[in-house]
Amino acid sequence: xxxxxxxxxxxxxxxxxxxxxxxxxxxxxxxxxxxxxxxxxxxxxxxxxxxxxxxxxxxxxxxxxxxxxxxxxxxxxxxxxxxxxxxxxxxxxxxxxxxxxxxxxxxxxxxxxxxxxxxxxxxxxxxxxxxxxxxxxxxxxxxxxxxxxxxxxxxxxxxxxxxxxxxxxxxxxxxxxxxxxxxxxxxxxxxxxxxxxxxxxxxxxxxxxxxxxxxxxxxxxxxxxxxxxxxxxxxxxxxxxxxxxx
Amino acid sequence: xxxxxxxxxxxxxxxxxxxxxxxxxxxxxxxxxxxxxxxxxxxxxxxxxxxxxxxxxxxxxxxxxxxxxxxxxxxxxxxxxxxxxxxxxxxxxxxxxxxxxxxxxxxxxxxxxxxxxxxxxxx
Numbered sequence: 001x002x003x004x005x006x007x008x009x010x011x012x013x014x015x016x017x018x019x020x021x022x023x024x025x026x027x028x029x030x031x032x033x034x035x036x037x038x039x040x041x042x043x044x045x046x047x048x049x050x051x052x053x054x055x056x057x058x059x060x061x062x063x064x065x066x067x068x069x070x071x072x073x074x075x076x077x078x079x080x081x082x083x084x085x086x087x088x089x090x091x092x093x094x095x096x097x098x099x100x101x102x103x104x105x106x107x108x109x110x111x112x113x114x115x116x117x118x119x120x121x122x123x124x125x126x127x128x129x130x131x132x133x134x135x136x137x138x139x140x141x142x143x144x145x146x147x148x149x150x151x152x153x154x155x156x157x158x159x160x161x162x163x164x165x166x167x168x169x170x171x172x173x174x175x176x177x178x179x180x181x182x183x184x185x186x187x188x189x190x191x192x193x194x195x196x197x198x199x200x201x202x203x204x205x206x207x208x209x210x211x212x213x214x215x216x217x218x219x220x221x222x223x224x225x226x227x228x229x230x231x232x233x234x235x236x237x238x239x240x241x242x243x244x245x246x
Numbered sequence: 247x248x249x250x251x252x253x254x255x256x257x258x259x260x261x262x263x264x265x266x267x268x269x270x271x272x273x274x275x276x277x278x279x280x281x282x283x284x285x286x287x288x289x290x291x292x293x294x295x296x297x298x299x300x301x302x303x304x305x306x307x308x309x310x311x312x313x314x315x316x317x318x319x320x321x322x323x324x325x326x327x328x329x330x331x332x333x334x335x336x337x338x339x340x341x342x343x344x345x346x347x348x349x350x351x352x353x354x355x356x357x358x359x360x361x362x363x364x365x366x367x368x369x
Contacts, residue, residue: 118363121363121364121367122363122366122367123366123367123369126366178297179297179298180296180297180298181296181297182296183294183295183296183299188292188293188294188295188296189293191292191293192288192289192290192292192293192294193289193293194292195288195289195291195292195293196284196285196286196288196289196292196293197285199280199281199284199285199288199320200277200280200281200284200285202280202324203273203276203277203279203280203281203327204277204280204281206273206276206277206327206328206330206331207273207274207277209273209331210269210270210273210330210331210334213266213269213331213334213335213338214266214270214334216334216338217262217266217334217337217338217341220338220341220342221341223345224259224341224344224345224348227345227348227349227352228348230352231348231351231352231355234355234356234359235355235358235359237359237362237363238355238358238359238362241359241362241365241366242362
C-alpha cells in the first residue's frame, strides 16, 4: 500500500483483531441482512403454517389432542421457533449495526492517515506534531464488541431454551396434562421458566443494541473530533506561514 | 463559508449526549424492571399456581393483581425501551447533522492552506 509508512503501530489484543476486522464491514452488513432474510423465510414457511395448523380446529379439539398428534406437534413447533427466531433476528440487526460502526471506524482511520500524508508535505520545522490516537477509538470498538457479544449470548440462550425446556413443556396434551399440572410438579416448574424468560431476555437484547448504538455514537465523535482537529492544525499552519514568527 | 464558528460549538454537538444518556436510562429501566420485577412475578404466577387456581382467582386477590401487572406492564415498558433506542438514533442523527458543515469548513481551510503547503515544500 502506498501509504503504508504512515500507518500507526499495531495495537495490542483484542484491538488488533478488531482493527483487522474493520475493513470487512460490508461482509458483516451482508451477513446481518442474510440472517434477517432467513428469519423472514422461517416465518413464512415454518411459523405461519404451524399457527395455521394449530388454529385449524375449535379450542376444545386442539386442547384435547394427545401427544404425537398434529395439533401438539404444531404447538411445539410454533413455540420452539418463537423462542429462538426473534433472538436470531436481533443478532442479524446487531451484525448490521456492528458493520456500520466498523465502517465509521474505517473512515476515522483513513481521515487520520490522510492527515498524516498532508502533514508529511509540510517542512519538518513547521510540521505540527501527530496527535495520539484518541482513547475513544478503543471505547467504540469495545462497545460494539460488547453489544454483539450480548446479542450472541441472547441467541445462544434462545437456542438452549428452544432445544430444551420449551419443547419439553409444550409436547404435552393441553387439557389432559398441562392444565391439570399441580404446584410442585415438573410441568408447572417448567411453565414458570417458559412464561418468564421473555420478560428478562427481551430487555437484555435491547441492552445489546444500546451498546451497539453507543459504539456508533462514539465512532462519530471520533470522526467529528478528527475533522475539527485537522482543520484547526491546518488553520494554525496557515496562520504561521502567512505571519512567520519573528 | 464560516470559519469563525467551528462546528464543535454547534448546538447538535452540545445536546446529542443527552439523547444517548436518555437512551441508556430507558433501556436500563426496562432491563431492571424485566429482570427484577416482571420475570420473578411471571415465574411465581405460572410456576407456583395450578391453572385451576389461576382461573379461579377472585377480584382483589393477589393472583389477579399479578396477572394485571404481567399483562399491563409490558404494554408500556416495551415501547418505552424502544423509545430509548430511538433516543440513541436521534443522538446519532444530530452528530451526522454537523458533518456537512465540518466538511465545508475543512474544504475552506484546505483551499487556503494548499498553496502555502506547496510553497513551503518548494522552498
